[in-house]
Amino acid sequence: MDERAYFERLDSTASDPAELFEHFERRSVGEYPSHVLPSARHGIERGTVILDAADAIVRGYPSIPRVLALDAGVTSFFEADETIFAEEKLDGFNVRVADVGDDGPLAFTRGGYVCPYTTARVRELLDLGEFFEYHPEKMLCAELIGPETPYTTHDYEEVDSDAVRVFDVRDRESAAPLTVPERRDLCERYAFPQPRLFGRYDRSEATEEIWAAVEELDDDAREGVVMKTAEGDSMVKYTTESKHHDELEHAFSLLFDLGRDFVFSRITREAFQAAEFDESEERLQERAHDLGESILRPAVETIRRVEAGETVGERHRVRGGTEEIDALLEHLRDLSLTIDVEEDYREDDQRVVEFLKVAESTADRTQYYLEGGTY
Template sequence: MRDTEYHRLLGMNRDAFEELEAHLEERTYDGQTYRHVPDYRRGVERGTTLIDDTIVRGFPKVPRTLVLSDGVPERFADQPDDRIAVEEKLNGYNVRVVRLDGERLAFTRSGMICPFTTRIIERLVDFEDLFEQYPKAMVCGEMIGPENPYTAHDYPEVDSLAFRAFDWRDRESGEPLPVETRRERYETFDIPQTRLFGRFEVDEAATEIRRLIEKLDAEDREGVIMKSLDGTAQLKYTTSAANQGDLAYAFSLPFDYGQPFMFRRLIREGFQSVEWDESDAVARERAHELGEAILLSMHETIETVDAGDPVGERHTVRASPETVDVLFEHLERQGLTIDIEADRREDGDRVCTFLKQTRSTIDKTRNYLDGHIVKE
């Protein structure tokens, strides 16, 4: 298939594809060249990948509501069913698993083939029967757990790393399965899934979701995803614990995470506080926790740099020695500086703790500590 024929699979004309093509990024995995869409363009989902004369669709962007009572009915007003499904939103990294020419590949949110996930997923989940019966399936899920090379978060039910499916789509069209069908299929193939909290009438969902959010917040979990029963419309809402955790992390690396990232999370806290009609005392407690998340994490980073030590994103992974090697090669090809802090063998696996240095935060913090003048 010639490159220009990809436009048919993407549902666009040749001219539109040629415009898109100029923005594709080219990469290589295991000797095979592919291209991917690094951000949303021409109505094509971020992470859409052109490979092997076919395409693997990116996962659609999920909108967010800041006010449950109005956002939920507005989002789902035009859906054919007056109920929505509410599932758990997990804090990890998004992957899509497909089978191409007999080989299972795991794609990141941006459309890169992740060599670490492609290898480790075989240990965690058996997809063989699923892809035998549904060869064009795109399994969408979250990689979660403390031994995670991208987004580490503790879950009491996960010791190392785990996979949880949250969607099932056609790999070329991107069309989703209805929620009930998807959950039944994954159950049939013994694929672990995100929790389903229930199906609620749209007009009553906001009240039920608030109860769920309060419980999830107390458990330091991330939030919920609401879906129309046919799977075509989605909406997300996160806990205060997730917002504050993100802020603490971002302000620990203040020159590597942009202001929009931080501002959006502060806005979520403000709207949640008002919608939940918090008293002055409760609102002040929230403000105090926000202030600690922001200032104390930044304070620790400045002290660390002042002491001459590096800062960055710290992770632990557990996998075969070959899988850990290809992970480091993958990260270094992206221009990252990796410091290995601990490295041991355990039951045949390599267990490695490493720091991904964040040069912008290190360099700027060092400059300001040395008296660099800030122009505002």
């Protein structure tokens, strides 16, 4: 790999190629040898991939900062005369679609892996051929959502199995985004489904409007909002109470797999939201009760499961072609996950597989304490 040439193209804040490239890992991305950045460095996003054989760079998706205090956060993040676009934040997983393969567009996960299953899904769900014919240098940044995906399981009323929502279109080499209006028009032209746009607001009215949207989303157990400048280059996120509780439930059901930081940050989000918006004592009491339930119940359930000799972990269901599901299971095992296939059958001419990503630490440590081990 010609590091100097890629260094120039990446335009990072590192002072020389060695300083940047020491952080890249050599990996096989599917059948493609590549260099991947496993965490953000020198102004370059986590999950950035260099595919030398295709002479291509696929930049990672940037981390979106979060505000804990909505009103103060909006006021400090956006300029007084800026228009704020509020879009729904969907609860799925991030996928970048770029046309850099020899045999069609590839789907890259956040960590910079090409997922064979997700690649097959986005090719099926989006009409990519015409888009990449006219926009070969772009990447689609999308969320794969629905109950049947290998990485997330959040249910949406409008999604039976899985679906894609395109929330950004960027130059894959410079990571420069289209403006929000341009992107929404372009996606409409290619019939790419997008997240709901709540509206465009002046800063002075934004908090009230966005809080109303968040309450509505919360009632439907949906995740939250992403607020964006029109240029699409500056974004900030804010999430619902139900999302915080969902994540705590998830974390406490895998008691020893997700770290303490994960749990602490979710509780902090709740505390700031309650301080800002729970005006009545009753409302605060209700939230405290729900929060406690989302912590204690899943943890007790997991302990009892382990006690009963069950395997614990994250359960997923996927459907598709035989080979693509085999490739997915192999891909997950290559990532050092322990996968237990629980069901494997055919339905409507498709293969359906239910599998468990085994939570090894939770299983082992829970068993140890159940046998009287000390903490």
